[in-house]
Amino acid sequence: MIRRTLLNILFILPLTLVVNIAWAADDVSDSWCNGYIRSALGALPVDGLNRNNLWLAWNETVNSAIIAGQLDKKDSQAGYDAFSQQLASNNVQAMIDTSDDQCDLGRNSTWVWW
Numbered sequence: 032m033i034r035r036t037l038l039n040i041l042f043i044l045p046l047t048l049v050v051n052i053a054w055a056a057d058d059v060s061d062s063w064c065n066g067y068i069r070s071a072l073g074a075l076p077v078d079g080l081n082r083n084n085l086w087l088a089w090n091e092t093v094n095s096a097i098i099a100g101q102l103d104k105k106d107s108q109a110g111y112d113a114f115s116q117q118l119a120s121n122n123v124q125a126m127i128d129t130s131d132d133q134c135d136l137g138r139n140s141t142w143v144w145w
Contacts (some may be wrong), residue, residue, distance in 0.1 A: 062124035063113075064110060064133070065110065066107035066108055067134060070115055081130075082132070088130075
């Protein structure tokens with residue numbers, strides 16, 4: 032019985048953490064991230080931002096927001112403006128944090144590389 036309980040904990044705990052992380056990433060809409068990425072890709076390369084991941088994320092947000100017909104223009108503009116403000120203040124760490132954490136860019140396992 033104890034062995035079964037320990038096995039359940041070992042399998043269920045990591046799954047719970049993954050689900051909670053995925054929910055935490057959902058507090059930002061694909062429209063917001065689409066605008067953020069659009070602004071980031073329009074800027075000159077910024078040290079620390081992975082442009083490959085930005086392009087992969089761009090493809091994802093195009094599919095989930097634009098092609099699906101669910102692009103919220105206000106959210107998209109807010110994301111665009113957020114990157115522009117970070118760039119104007121030369122806040123590279125905020126750009127990296129936003130791209131890596133808020134939009135989870137470049138780490139979506141469903142993205143294809145070809």
